[in-house]
Amino acid sequence: MTAIVDTAVWNEWIACGWVGQIAAGASHVTTVLGQKIRITCVDENSYEIVALTDDQTAGRRLPAKARFCCIFTSLGDPTRDLPLIPEFEESDRKIGCCGGIGIRTSPYRIIENFIDMAHFSFVHTDLLGLSDKTEVLTYRTEHRADVDEIWAIDCMYVQPLRSKAVNDVEGGKRESHMTTRDYRIMSPFSVMLYRATDSDPTRSHAICVFVQPVSETECLAYMTFAYLVPGSSVSNLVDFQQAVFLQDRVILENQRPALLPLDPTYELPTKADASSIAFRRWLKRKNIRYGTYEKQAG
Amino acid sequence: MTIDSWIPIGLESQIQPASSNPVIVEGRSIAVWRGDDGPVSVWEDRCPHRGMPLSMGFVRGNTLHCIYHGWGYASDGHCTNIPAHPDLQPPKTICANSYPSRSRYGIVWTNFSEAQLSPLPDVGVEDGWTSIRSIYLSKSAEKASEDILKLNFGFAADTKTAGKNALSIQVGPDLELLLAIQPIDAAKTGVHVVAKGPAVATAAGRLKLARGLEHHRNKMEAS
Numbered sequence A: 001m002t003a004i005v006d007t008a009v010w011n012e013w014i015a016c017g018w019v020g021q022i023a024a025g026a027s028h029v030t031t032v033l034g035q036k037i038r039i040t041c042v043d044e045n046s047y048e049i050v051a052l053t054d055d056q057t058a059g060r061r062l063p064a065k066a067r068f069c070c071i072f073t074s075l076g077d078p079t080r081d082l083p084l085i086p087e088f089e090e091s092d093r094k095i096g097c098c099g100g101i102g103i104r105t106s107p108y109r110i111i112e113n114f115i116d117m118a119h120f121s122f123v124h125t126d127l128l129g130l131s132d133k134t135e136v137l138t139y140r141t142e143h144r145a146d147v148d149e150i151w152a153i154d155c156m157y158v159q160p161l162r163s164k165a166v167n168d169v170e171g172g173k174r175e176s177h178m179t180t181r182d183y184r185i186m187s188p189f190s191v192m193l194y195r196a197t198d199s200d201p202t203r204s205h206a207i208c209v210f211v212q213p214v215s216e217t218e219c220l221a222y223m224t225f226a227y228l229v230p231g232s233s234v235s236n237l238v239d240f241q242q243a244v245f246l247q248d249r250v251i252l253e254n255q256r257p258a259l260l261p262l263d264p265t266y267e268l269p270t271k272a273d274a275s276s277i278a279f280r281r282w283l284k285r286k287n288i289r290y291g292t293y294e295k296q297a298g
Numbered sequence B: 001m002t003i004d005s006w007i008p009i010g011l012e013s014q015i016q017p018a019s020s021n022p023v024i025v026e027g028r029s030i031a032v033w034r035g036d037d038g039p040v041s042v043w044e045d046r047c048p049h050r051g052m053p054l055s056m057g058f059v060r061g062n063t064l065h066c067i068y069h070g071w072g073y074a075s076d077g078h079c080t081n082i083p084a085h086p087d088l089q090p091p092k093t094i095c096a097n098s099y100p101s102r103s104r105y106g107i108v109w110t111n112f113s114e115a116q117l118s119p120l121p122d123v124g125v126e127d128g129w130t131s132i133r134s135i136y137l138s139k140s141a142e143k144a145s146e147d148i149l150k151l152n153f154g155f156a157a158d159t160k161t162a163g164k165n166a167l168s169i170q171v172g173p174d175l176e177l178l179l180a181i182q183p184i185d186a187a188k189t190g191v192h193v194v195a196k197g198p199a200v201a202t203a204a205g206r207l208k209l210a211r212g213l214e215h216h217r218n219k220m221e222a223s
Helices: A105-112 A164-169 A234-254 A271-285 B141-149 B203-222
Strands: A015-018 A027-032 A035-043 A046-052 A058-062 A064-067 A070-073 A094-103 A140-144 A151-161 A176-187 A190-196 A202-217 A218-227 B005-009 B018-026 B028-034 B041-044 B058-060 B063-065 B079-081 B103-104 B107-110 B130-137 B156-162 B166-171 B175-186 B188-196
Touching: A015 A027, A015 A035, A015 A094, A015 A202, A015 A218, A027 A202, A046 A070, A046 B166, A070 B041, A094 A234, A105 A202, A105 A218, A105 A234, A105 A271, A151 A271, A164 B156, A176 A271, A218 A234, B005 B018, B005 B028, B005 B130, B005 B175, B005 B188, B018 B058, B018 B175, B063 B079, B107 B156, B107 B175, B130 B203, B141 B166, B141 B175, B141 B188, B141 B203, B188 B203
Parallel strands: none
Antiparallel strands: A015 A070, A027 A035, A035 A046, A046 A058, A064 A070, A094 A218, A140 A151, A151 A176, A176 A190, A190 A202, A202 A218, B005 B107, B018 B028, B028 B041, B058 B063, B103 B107, B130 B188, B156 B166, B166 B175, B175 B188
């Protein structure tokens, strides 16, 4: 059964691959919102994308952009450009992509998990959180009407200072520190965080997740980053992010229902979920039904 | 409208202390769990916070914690602890959706109806039953019951129904069986077997019966 896709969703820019995935001259077939598409890499940063008909012949030409290490398209007419993330243009950053990770759930569950700090101590113990430091302090959320984005500001959480392995080698001391970050939801399928750095108060790490909804409950997630860590290699950063992402995947694949419930009485939030509440309200205001649970109830 | 009947969900001896277990009954996913020393609880297998199965959770003392955010639930279903807000007393409205849980004859029973007026299955005194094993069949509960009625135990068998989901079978003079039938879905059924009588007084006797049930299961699967 093909799901009905809302206009707001149809007109979004959606990630459909990552830069480096397709060799120059080669093509790749994938699915976006139930629609098969073929991506052809013309050269390093130039792509051509067409919709495929049921008999696999090329249909209409779709827009194509390569940015933030990902390839983006839209099945409709985008009402705005891709978001501005100038950090990906800064030459002193470590810029990379973790590839496409398949996750069978609603795209919005992936976004919500990314903006959620309260699971760090339980799902990412000793990587992103400590089992005895679980508190989520009050943070602000806002809808920025001019760009139609949801932001969560001054989000603080106690995180391990270094990986568990390093701490164990240095005598098992679990050194930790309070970290601060802002979350930014640019579209129903794209999210990022700005994590404050210890070295320079004026600059932040930028870490993004772009979600390709293959269907309402089947996604590919592309995590890309622009880190300010002179000492680390891109491949170490990719390894770390993939380890974190695979821990999330076990959670995400098992949440029920897979579709995101928008009714706040069906899944009960607490104060730490302020960003999730803002995100669900925003989806509801946009009248988005694709990938949500509400339509089943109604 | 859910029918008011007690449905077996497993042998009580199978529910280990400090464990949470996924079970499917009539197509519903439930978490069957018990604390270190608490009673068996039967809940909807979904944390009311963000939809994580509670059967994937972890037990500390007599509290079940969701694996995702660590929310803790007491055996009455109430959320007692939200780690993101250590000083907050969780509101009473945050509660796991629980179903009644009753133990009788070494079998755990639940009932999904609002009314719960029907009595638990009654095959006489509660004491003296020994848990044997569960078997699983790839057929509906109705078909499984029909097949069980046709089984040849090598003795004249006197079979009685005990409510909608249980059969009591007197097999010769030395063995009484209670087969509690758990409808899993339209094509899967669990049968939880307890027994009493001299034939199961010894470990060897119980093992013989358990092997016999396995044999019957294989025959019923082939039929």
